[in-house]
Structures are given as structure tokens and as C-alpha cells.
Amino acid sequence: MAVIRSERPLDWTQVAAVAAGEPLELSVDACARIAAARVLVEQIVERGIRAYGVNTGVGALCDVIVSPAEQRMLSRNILMSHAVGVGAPLGAAETRAIMAAAVNNFAHGHSGIRLDVTQQLVALLNADCVPEVPAFGSVGYLSHMAHIALVCIGEGYACYRGERLSGRDALRRLGREPLVLEAKEGLSLINGTPCVTGLAALALARAERLLDWTDMVAAMSFENLHGQMAAFDEDSLALRVSAGLSRVGERMRASLAGSGILAAVVGQRTQDPLSMRTIPHVHGAARDVLDATAGVVNRELASITDNPIVAGTPDAPRVYSQAHAVGAAIALAMDSLGTAIAQVAAMAERRLDRLVNPLVSGLPAFLAETGGTRSGFMIAQYTAASLVAQNRRLAMPASLDGGITSGLQEDHLCHATPAALKALEIIDNAARIVAIELLAAAQAYDLQSGDAPRAPHTESLWQRVRRAVPVYRDDRPLADDMRIAFRMIADEAPPPLPNPGNIGPRPAAPADGAQRVALATVMHLAAAGHFDPAVSIAVNDGQAAAHQA
Known part of the structure; x- marks a missing residue:
């Protein structure tokens, strides 16, 4: 169209x-x-x-x-x-x-x-x-x-x-x-700024798709590592104000709904490592940055960025010589987006390391089917670590590079286009890291002991990977599989979520944050024995009142 x-x-x-x-x-x-x-x-x-x-x-x-x-x-x-x-x-x-x-x-x-x-x-x-x-x-x-x-x-x-x-x-x-x-x-x-603005629009599109995939791949790793679903509790997450965090929490609940694997391990750990339980916080923060960057790019597209600008009427033409072509705002936004995506990818590499490390995964070492002669995903994690390091170098802000050009006439430079170019490179590197995590998570499913079922959505993700690549047995260069997985993430959308935002029955939530806090306080007191167990709790106007039943 x-x-x-x-x-x-x-x-x-x-x-x-x-x-x-x-x-x-x-x-x-x-x-x-x-x-x-x-x-x-x-x-x-x-x-x-x-x-x-x-x-x-x-x-x-x-x-x-x-x-x-x-x-x-x-x-x-x-x-x-x-x-x-x-x-x-x-x-x-x-x-x-x-x-x-x-x-x-x-x-x-x-x-x-x-x-x-x-x-x-x-x-x-x-x-x-x-x-x-x-x-x-x-x-x-x-x-x-x-x-x-x-x-x-x-x-x-x-x-x-x-x-x-x-x-x-x-x-x-x-x-x-x-x-x-x-x-x-x-x-x-x-x-003007069409160069950086065009590249920034492309970076937004690629980053948005990557974040959608990263949520789904993280769900696969979380399930393989037997995480505690309490980390994604809606009431708990609502206490931190972030549209991105709320959205990612919803997506994680949708992805993992119906998981027999996770149902079997409820309560086995008090809390999971940060790379697992902060998925909503880190991915959500990146989504908040994405939304803020989109606002900057749309404002840039709505702006006249020529120098000079012509205005007025044919009878009274006007010329404005100014600096609208300097893209300070969009340079800062591109630096910010690049850093956000680099952080998301760095945490993906940490989950990947947990999948391949037998000390914490409960799975065969490096996801190899047999030890000794097969290295499995050992060196693929090296590749991910290398890309994380490269992203860390790229995430240094271009907008602070400065410089002087044109005989001192142009003595402040924002480097907006280089900021967009390196953001695009960071996004590509991040997609490769997540692609390796995707392959490792699919392999981990194949090596799980027991017969507890996967969540329907992670099952569909696993099947999608297996339609593209078979189980890895050190029988072919792993780089070929990594390339296929990268193209999947770069070119395709992940499978749609099952009924996101409406996963299973849950009790009616209080209307606002104050009421949530009040209810949580009363429930805590009841659990500590300060109220009779036969208590009904009413929360009105942010105040908790306990009435003996």
C-alpha cells in the first residue's frame, strides 16, 4: 500500500x-x-x-x-x-x-x-x-x-x-x-536532518521487532531454567510505574501461561537470578526508551530542518538562517536507544550463559548431548560475549564526540547520523545474541528431563525453531544455525501471543496504586498473625479497614 x-x-x-x-x-x-x-x-x-x-x-x-x-x-x-x-x-x-x-x-x-x-x-x-x-x-x-x-x-x-x-x-x-x-x-x-531521521525510523522498526522477539526468547530460557512466575505477578509489577515494565510483564505471563514445567517448580526458590527476574524491568525500560525515541523522531519529521528556511509571501519573502539542521535531540535519542538495546542484549547473554553452564542449569554441560567429544554451545556463548563487548564499545555516545569543521564556522557537532548508524549496528549485534539464546533455549527443551509440558506459546516457538534447524549434535558448523536464527529474528515477527493481557482468572485488583499498597499491607499483617484468619478486607479511598467476619 x-x-x-x-x-x-x-x-x-x-x-x-x-x-x-x-x-x-x-x-x-x-x-x-x-x-x-x-x-x-x-x-x-x-x-x-x-x-x-x-x-x-x-x-x-x-x-x-x-x-x-x-x-x-x-x-x-x-x-x-x-x-x-x-x-x-x-x-x-x-x-x-x-x-x-x-x-x-x-x-x-x-x-x-x-x-x-x-x-x-x-x-x-x-x-x-x-x-x-x-x-x-x-x-x-x-x-x-x-x-x-x-x-x-x-x-x-x-x-x-x-x-x-x-x-x-x-x-x-x-x-x-x-x-x-x-x-x-x-x-x-x-x-537538514533527513539522513539521521530516516535511519532513526529504521532503527525504531528493527528495535521494536527485536524487543518482541527478546521477550519471547527470554520466556523460553526462563521456562528451561525453572524460574518462579511470582517475578511477573501483575500486582507486584504495578507498584513500579512504567508502561514498558507493565507490558513486558503481561507478555511474559501470556507466553508462559499453562506451563507444566513451571507449575511443577512453584516455590522451589525464594527468588531467581537477576537475569531472569528483571526481564520486565530491563526489557520494559528499553521499551520506554523506544517510545520516547519514537516521539523525538516524529517531532523531527514534523519539523522544518533546512538552513535557510524560506517563508512569507511572494510579495514579502523571508529567509531564516538558523541551526534547525543540527540534530541535537535526535542524536541524543539515538545514543539512548543504542544503549538500551545493548543492555537488553547483555542480559540475554547472561541467560544464555546460565543455559549452557551445568553448575546452574541442571542440564547437560553446554547443551551437548554427550560429554567429552561434543562441545555443544560452549563457543557460541563466546560469540555472544564478544558481541556484548562490541556493543559496549559502540554504546559510547556519539553526541559527545564534538569537533570543529569549516574554518571554525561549524565549531559544535552533534554527530547525529553516526549515532543512528551505530544504533543500527548495536541492534544487529543484539539480534545475533538473541538468536544464539533462541537456539540454546530450543536445545535445552530437547534435553530437559521429565515430561512436564511446555507452555503452549513456548511450544510454538520451539516448533518454529525446529522447522528451521534440527537438534544440534556437533554434526555441522553451528554458525549456519546461528545465521538462520538471526534472519528469523531480523525478518519475521514472533508467533502471536495467546490472548495477551487476559491470561486466566485473577481476583479483581484495587483501582489505584494507593489501594494496592493498602491491601498489600493488610494482607501482610494478616499473614503475620495480627488479624484473625477469618477476616474480610475492604479497601476504600486508599484506606484498609479490617472487619471481623
Whole structure:
């Protein structure tokens, strides 16, 4: 289904949908806003109103006047000089996300490029003709969009139907002509925060799916390790205020409902290790960060991030030279998301270690079927530990890196795009760690003693793994299984939860937190013998009153 940029800005889910291959369309009113902003630029040029990057140089050259005859050359040269990316190209999804965010920014109607320029980007997107964009070399936002814009003018390279083509040949395949850029268009094409915003939308989509999987895989490990379901008690969790924690607790109860394994071990331990009983707290905190980050990304998509911004009317055009292109907020959000996912993955590795460690698992050493000649998952845990360490290094905040560019003119840098790129890398590493835990949890089920049944939902997860890979017996490279499990987590949704939020009968809960505390207090006193066992408890307005039956 096509994603339409109308009078409302795109949100992060729509950008992620375009990144995944959905077409993008501009509504009539979006086209009208783009065209109206172009009229303002033409008036600025005609009247000789001084405007950064329109009739001046850029960066430290902002006070150098550029004549009308040189403005086309300025626009083209900006692309050439700013296309300085290095390293392997971004993936198609990453590049498409950036392009979608750029089109969204132009559709606000304050950039001043011609509609033809925007439609060139839309045509590339909808034909899935993806510009070749080196991943590295940006301290903010310039180089990635410069490489994308090169294809619009027939330069650079693009991938079309698996073939690497010059920009000119790629446009010819689509039946389009290279653009000749006019005043301000070169600057508009490379400016603003579409680069980090597009990548951030993709990071949100991948992180959301990963967190869904991580809850489910954690449930499998919890069941294999004979955890105590009291850790997920709804009344207990409600005493800590966190939407994410509450949601994860609900998901864990849904995943593990009906587990014969867990029913057989109720009360055997006072409490479980932290990597098991803090699943709602750690996963929930990450979900809270995810929600906060989504708000930042949506605000960024709703913002005009050009420098300069054109506004006013054709009779009274205005130019605002400011710093809206600096993505301080989204850089901080990407650093935060990366750290949150790194923590979730670090705890997954701890559960994995418990599964393979015979000192605590109650299972065969390293989940190998026989000892001595088979190592099972011993070294797979090394891989997970290595990825946890790599994530720890990557989680250092990019937003604090700083630096000075453009002859002291740009003397504060937020490194928003690098923050998004490393968040994406952390998410990929985390998915590999969780994939190893998934394989180990499936193997642990196969090695469990006794015949107590698994929960229906974890049973479906185990079956899904076993349809993809058989039990491991040191009979093949384990890396192949790990790759299959990673693709499962990266590309597919986990099985749907059975009736989440409504798992089995439970007593009516008090209406608010104060009432919960009061009821808990009275129940504690009753258990301690301070009330007769034959007591009925009424909780009203947060006060507990005990009445003899």
C-alpha cells in the first residue's frame, strides 16, 4: 500500500514502510506547498535578498556573494564537493529511509526546491533504483544526501534490479532526464536532518521487532531454567510505574501461561537470578526508551530542518538562517536507544550463559548431548560475549564526540547520523545474541528431563525453531544455525501471543496504586498473625479497614 505524504508529515512507521519497499506518493496539497516555496526562492533571487546558500557561499564562505549567473554552478558544485562518503555502501533499506525523510522535509513547503527535484527522488524510490551511498564520512548530515542527489543530476551510481549503473544510465532506464539544479537546490538537497531521521525510523522498526522477539526468547530460557512466575505477578509489577515494565510483564505471563514445567517448580526458590527476574524491568525500560525515541523522531519529521528556511509571501519573502539542521535531540535519542538495546542484549547473554553452564542449569554441560567429544554451545556463548563487548564499545555516545569543521564556522557537532548508524549496528549485534539464546533455549527443551509440558506459546516457538534447524549434535558448523536464527529474528515477527493481557482468572485488583499498597499491607499483617484468619478486607479511598467476619 502506498504511503502518501499529504498535509500531515510522515511518521516513523511510514518512513520505515517506505524503507521496506512501499511506494511513496505526494498529495496535491503537498505538491502545491513545494511549488509555492519555489516561488519564494525565485523572488529572493530576483530581488537580491541576501540568503545563505542561495546567493552566498556555504560554511565559512557564507559571506562570499554569488552572482545570479553563478548560482546554478554553486548548486551543482555543492553536490560534487560534499559527496565525500567512504566505506561500504548503505543497504537499500537505509538509503530508501533517508530518501523518504528528505521528500517529507521538502513537502513541508519551506525548502524552496522545484517540484521536479522532489519528483525525481520519488521516481527513484518507486522504481527501487537505489543510489549508492557510502556509509561513513559524515559528522552530521551532508555526505549521504549528496551521494543520493548525485543520481538526480545523472552523476554518481545507483543499483537497479541488481545492476550497478551510473546515475545517467539509471535515469535513462527509468525514462527520466538528469536535472539541472537552480539556485538553492544543491544546498536543499544536502541540508537538514533527513539522513539521521530516516535511519532513526529504521532503527525504531528493527528495535521494536527485536524487543518482541527478546521477550519471547527470554520466556523460553526462563521456562528451561525453572524460574518462579511470582517475578511477573501483575500486582507486584504495578507498584513500579512504567508502561514498558507493565507490558513486558503481561507478555511474559501470556507466553508462559499453562506451563507444566513451571507449575511443577512453584516455590522451589525464594527468588531467581537477576537475569531472569528483571526481564520486565530491563526489557520494559528499553521499551520506554523506544517510545520516547519514537516521539523525538516524529517531532523531527514534523519539523522544518533546512538552513535557510524560506517563508512569507511572494510579495514579502523571508529567509531564516538558523541551526534547525543540527540534530541535537535526535542524536541524543539515538545514543539512548543504542544503549538500551545493548543492555537488553547483555542480559540475554547472561541467560544464555546460565543455559549452557551445568553448575546452574541442571542440564547437560553446554547443551551437548554427550560429554567429552561434543562441545555443544560452549563457543557460541563466546560469540555472544564478544558481541556484548562490541556493543559496549559502540554504546559510547556519539553526541559527545564534538569537533570543529569549516574554518571554525561549524565549531559544535552533534554527530547525529553516526549515532543512528551505530544504533543500527548495536541492534544487529543484539539480534545475533538473541538468536544464539533462541537456539540454546530450543536445545535445552530437547534435553530437559521429565515430561512436564511446555507452555503452549513456548511450544510454538520451539516448533518454529525446529522447522528451521534440527537438534544440534556437533554434526555441522553451528554458525549456519546461528545465521538462520538471526534472519528469523531480523525478518519475521514472533508467533502471536495467546490472548495477551487476559491470561486466566485473577481476583479483581484495587483501582489505584494507593489501594494496592493498602491491601498489600493488610494482607501482610494478616499473614503475620495480627488479624484473625477469618477476616474480610475492604479497601476504600486508599484506606484498609479490617472487619471481623
